[in-house]
Amino acid sequence: MSERTILVWFRNDLRVHDNEILLEATRKADKILPVYVFDPHYFTVTPGGGYKTGSHRAKFLIESVADLRQNLQKLAGDLLIAHGNPAEVIPQLAAQYEINEVYHHREVALEETNISEEVEAALWKMKLNLKHFIGHTLYHKEDLPFPIKDIPDSFNTFKKKVERDSNVRPSLSAPQEIIIPTITDAGEIPTLEQLGLPQPVIDTRASYTFKGGETAAWQQLEKFFANYHLTHSGKNSRNSAASKLSPWLALGCVSPRQVYWEVVKHEHEIGNHPMMLELLWRDYFRFMFKKHSRQFFDPEGFKGSAPELADNQEELFEQWKNGTTGVPFVDASMHELNATGFIANANRQAVATYLVKDLKGDWTRGAQWFEEKLIDYSPASNWGNWAYIAGVGNDPRENRYFSPKSPTELDPKGEYAKLWLAEENVA
Structure with a gap:
């Protein structure tokens, strides 16, 4: 045989x-x-x-x-x-x-x-x-309390139903041994230059670095729980509670299920844990993509009507993407994004809202810019969030978790803007 x-x-x-x-x-x-x-x-x-x-x-x-x-x-x-x-x-x-x-x-x-x-x-x-x-999801599709075609367009409804009626499956162990055929040429991992890309410049203003891989993902998880516990004991700043785990989740270096069971292991209460919300949003947008497919890439989304656009699109978009709008927090966020490939979720909401609502810019161009720049780019999360903000996706008025903060709330003393609008500091 x-x-x-x-x-x-x-x-x-x-x-x-x-x-x-x-x-x-x-x-x-x-x-x-x-x-x-x-x-x-x-x-x-x-x-x-x-x-x-x-x-x-x-x-x-x-x-x-x-x-x-x-x-x-x-x-x-x-x-x-x-x-x-x-x-x-x-x-x-x-x-x-x-x-x-x-x-x-x-x-x-x-x-x-x-x-x-x-x-x-x-x-x-x-x-x-x-x-x-x-x-790729926390909840397996077959364990949802509704078929994909009937997934609620309201995140609140989705969250309540899956938390009440679905269970997260156990994580699987790694194989004990892998037997492979004789490989004649295993191939070389390419360099950035071989892929036609320039080396990224290291900006010393960044307070974090990302290294890819499953090994680094677990180091980041351990760091998150250590910081989270310090934060909630009053010994650290609120910003340390952010997981910054999304790049590893985007490439599957760690699975949503693994993160969930780590939360269960470390925490007494998991229902409103910030990591749980992050995982549920990721699930939600993936399932919504399954339901609405290509409509998430259309300017009118699945609402049938695209947002109003200003006449001088090129000029406004150039100002936005280069961080020269004159709004300090928005500009600082774009400088950080362009320099590091990452900004916090609150910053993403703020700059996206400014492009769509204040500048009346094309939201699909903003999504494309994020696709190029974000180290944690994932099609469903990125395009789902942009459509959401543009008002052509899921309705934010139905979601109590979606409340973009103003630049004043996010940077009350202007320290963030001062840092990222200062002259570039390259290592």
Whole structure:
């Protein structure tokens, strides 16, 4: 009887723990072939002259893939690195390594699902199956108290129903050992230059740094709980309670379920824990994307009417993206975003609200700018939030958790603006 080999196609699930496709493949096959494909599509120059994936996010991705390879090697496995269109690369590898089936995690945004469909169609011609798994949400789709088509358009209703009627599944352990076929060429992890991107400049004004990978994700989790407990004992500032875990969640270096069970382990009360709200919002937008699909990328969203736009769009957008609007907090936030690839959620709401409501700018251009710049970019969260603020997504008036603070509330003494509007300080 011939050996069974499964190709595990990693995408935004760059971890070995709580990874269903990896664990299931080791159980169902004699050997597995872990693969990550650097798709040139994601590193192209956009029509506006920017990058589809900015340097900060690409650097984080490279670090995350490198850490995944190291963690697989600790389990006696490896990670094959390929470059090209997945619809061409995956079938080629399937033929070369005599693959019996391909596993991957299903995505929800249009671009990512199209790529999956192209790979599936190419494999089908070879009479091979692409098996889909669901592994990016806190609550499993099959455990929701309603079908996807009936998901409430109100976050409050969604939150109440899932917390009352659904349970979070246990996290899965990592495989004890990974047996791989003989890999003729495991491939090299690319540099930023090889991806056509410049090295990001390190700005010493930033009070934090991000390093990609599952290993760093768990270090960040430990740091968060230590700071959170200090904060709530009155020994630290409120800002330390922010998790800053979103970059690792976006690439799946840690799963929402793992974070949830860490909250359960560390806290007595979890219902209103800030981390729980963060995880629920992530779930909500992913499920809403499944429900409304491409409408989240349309200027009119799923409301049928786009917001009013000012005449001088180009001029206003240039001022906004470069942080030259004359509003100190907005400008400081954009300076920080452009310099580091990250700003706090309250800052994101403030600058997005200013672009859409005050400048009457095109919200889709703002979302595209965030897509390039944000180190924690995730299609559902990013485009869902922008549509929300623009009033063409879920109605913020129905959500008591959504109350964007004014620049005065966020920076009452002007210290933040003073820091980020000062002359750039490069290490």
